[in-house]
Amino acid sequence: MVIAVPLSLLAGRVWIDPFDPVTPNAAVILTELRLPRALLALCVGAGLGAAGAAMQGYLRNPLADPGLFGIAPGAALGAVLSFWTGYSAAPWTLPLFSLAGAAAAMALLGLIAGRSGGVALFTLAGMMIASLAGALMSLAISLSPTPFAMSEIVTWLMGALTDRGWHEVWIAAPLTLAGLVLLRLAGRGLDALTLGEAAARSLGMEPRRLQALMIAGVGLTVGAGVAVAGIIGFVGLMVPHFVRPFTNRRPSALIVPSALAGALLLLVADCLCRVLPTVSELRLGIALSLLGAPFFLALLLRMKRGLV
Amino acid sequence: MLVAQALIVEQRLAGISATLRPGEITAICGPNGAGKSTLLACLAGLLAPDSGSISFGGAPLSSLHPRERARVIGFLPQTPEVAWDVTVGTLVALGRLPWQGAPLSRAAAKPEEDTAAINAAIETMDLAALRRRVVQALSGGERARALVARVLAGSPRWLLADEPLANLDLGHQLALLGTLRKLAREQGLGVVLVLHDLAQAMNFADRVLVLAEGRVLADGAPEEALAEQIIAAGWGVKARWLGEPGAKALAAAG
Numbered sequence: 001m002v003i004a005v006p007l008s009l010l011a012g013r014v015w016i017d018p019f020d021p022v023t024p025n026a027a028v029i030l031t032e033l034r035l036p037r038a039l040l041a042l043c044v045g046a047g048l049g050a051a052g053a054a055m056q057g058y059l060r061n062p063l064a065d066p067g068l069f070g071i072a073p074g075a076a077l078g079a080v081l082s083f084w085t086g087y088s089a090a091p092w093t094l095p096l097f098s099l100a101g102a103a104a105a106m107a108l109l110g111l112i113a114g115r116s117g118g119v120a121l122f123t124l125a126g127m128m129i130a131s132l133a134g135a136l137m138s139l140a141i142s143l144s145p146t147p148f149a150m151s152e153i154v155t156w157l158m159g160a161l162t163d164r165g166w167h168e169v170w171i172a173a174p175l176t177l178a179g180l181v182l183l184r185l186a187g188r189g190l191d192a193l194t195l196g197e198a199a200a201r202s203l204g205m206e207p208r209r210l211q212a213l214m215i216a217g218v219g220l221t222v223g224a225g226v227a228v229a230g231i232i233g234f235v236g237l238m239v240p241h242f243v244r245p246f247t248n249r250r251p252s253a254l255i256v257p258s259a260l261a262g263a264l265l266l267l268v269a270d271c272l273c274r275v276l277p278t279v280s281e282l283r284l285g286i287a288l289s290l291l292g293a294p295f296f297l298a299l300l301l302r303m304k305r306g307l308v
Numbered sequence: 309m310l311v312a313q314a315l316i317v318e319q320r321l322a323g324i325s326a327t328l329r330p331g332e333i334t335a336i337c338g339p340n341g342a343g344k345s346t347l348l349a350c351l352a353g354l355l356a357p358d359s360g361s362i363s364f365g366g367a368p369l370s371s372l373h374p375r376e377r378a379r380v381i382g383f384l385p386q387t388p389e390v391a392w393d394v395t396v397g398t399l400v401a402l403g404r405l406p407w408q409g410a411p412l413s414r415a416a417a418k419p420e421e422d423t424a425a426i427n428a429a430i431e432t433m434d435l436a437a438l439r440r441r442v443v444q445a446l447s448g449g450e451r452a453r454a455l456v457a458r459v460l461a462g463s464p465r466w467l468l469a470d471e472p473l474a475n476l477d478l479g480h481q482l483a484l485l486g487t488l489r490k491l492a493r494e495q496g497l498g499v500v501l502v503l504h505d506l507a508q509a510m511n512f513a514d515r516v517l518v519l520a521e522g523r524v525l526a527d528g529a530p531e532e533a534l535a536e537q538i539i540a541a542g543w544g545v546k547a548r549w550l551g552e553p554g555a556k557a558l559a560a561a562g
Contacts, residue, residue, distance in 0.1 A: 060389075188408065194392055195388065195389060195390060195458070196385065198349075203402070204374040204376075204378030204406045248394070
């Protein structure tokens with residue numbers, strides 16, 4: 001990360017040579033474009049990585065992904081509505097709509113599943129919210145007032161860090177940080193869950209407290225990520241698998257390293273998107289899905305052979 | 309020596325009243341559906357009794373904070389799960405969770421106590437050679453030992469286990485029961501086991517609680533609680549005890 005951050009500042013359509021300070025507008029590019037973009041990549045990646053690690057621990061399933069809770073689709077729906085209503089023109093409204101969407105998904109999830117604290121009902125509720133938000137999103141797109149709004153929505157949904165500035169950093173960073181703290185607090189409960197729900201409760205794990213920590217932690221990290229960068233898939237799924245072999249496999253030992261690895265992955269992926277010689281910049285969300293889908297398949301095949 | 313307080317059960321599933329004593333092996337026996345596992349889950353604090361109460365040390369069990377309760381009562385479920393490819397050492401260390409506060413709380417763990425308890429549990433269950441092995445790769449007998457060690461690592465005063473002998477061969481059954489008896493005698497551990505094998509209950513338990521349809525059918529020393537007429541009443545089976553005390557076997561009769 002020590003190497004990747006400075007490199008990310010220099011790489012892009014306009015390469016900046018640190019030893020030749022005559023590049024026009026270098027200072028502006030650095031402070032107004034590259035630096036916030038790099039920080040945003042670190043934030044979003046850290047949030048997605050940690051949320052993925054916590055989700056896999058909570059569901060005791062290596063295929064779990066932060067998207068399962070329906071919070072990312074909820075946030076995306078909020079963003080789509082902001083395009084649809086035309087409020088997205090002001091720089092603050094899109095992330096705020098999106099955060100409201102994430103909050104609504106969190107509240108709904110807590111309302112449906114919060115009583116029992118059971119994992120199965122919770123997962124089903126999350127999937128239901130995800131598909132509901134997806135359906136409403138499609139509805140909003142098909143009913144969009146202008147073709148322009150429609151194309152804007154579709155492009156935004158692909159997920160990217162292009163043209164983001166400092167105010168997105170100010171939105172995402174504190175929320176992601178708070179979410180990371182909550183997910184780290186959930187670590188002990190997740191460790192207990194390694195032994196199954198009954199044994200975990202006998203070890204003093206409180207299902208409802210853990211569930212609340214998970215909803216809030218995943219909601220803040222993923223909600224903030226979607227609000228500033230759109231849907232970026234597969235980071236939460238992939239990163240914990242890269243990190244797990246280097247830990248003692250306790251879910252709590254995975255959360256902080258996954259945050260760091262997620263931050264690094266997103267930063268590097270964003271730089272690659274920026275420097276690849278395509279006509280327009282490759283969208284980050286698409287690039288990661290192109291990378292993630294084969295990874296997911298390989299994971300399934302390895303599980304079938306009993307290696308995971 | 310640890311002096312554990314008694315677990316007192318009152319009027320729970322319809323009509324159960326019992327005082328369980330530390331330093332004893334109590335076997336809960338009964339036909340399928342008698343309420344054995346429900347009783348054990350209530351004792352572990354995982355279920356609230358429909359009526360009545362379970363008290364521990366003069367206070368209702370439900371008044372204890374879950375973490376406080378977990379420090380006193382260790383529980384091994386009927387079908388233990390272990391997710392992820394954890395090693396035996398990591399699995400046993402999970403038993404220390406009730407003693408470890410949340411990362412930011414004041415009740416921080418003392419690492420040297422954790423290490424001592426983990427090492428003692430590994431020693432007791434004879435797992436030193438398997439410490440770095442992945443739990444999923446163990447044999448059934450080794451796995452059972454590792455799971456019991458996980459409970460013991462929490463330094464509980466009570467060990468509750470739901471059919472811990474299921475899926476174990478005779479040698480491993482006798483070894484596990486012998487170890488539990490030693491812990492009860494030497495360290496005053498209260499051991500409560502749900503057992504299906506009445507011969508093992510007869511030979512190893514200090515006390516047997518026979519349940520049938522949610523009520524206590526018999527409660528007392530194994531010779532009385534598992535007398536032939538009670539087996540006939542509870543299980544509907546005519547059977548006869550053979551052999552010497554401590555090595556008895558049950559034979560079908562008639």
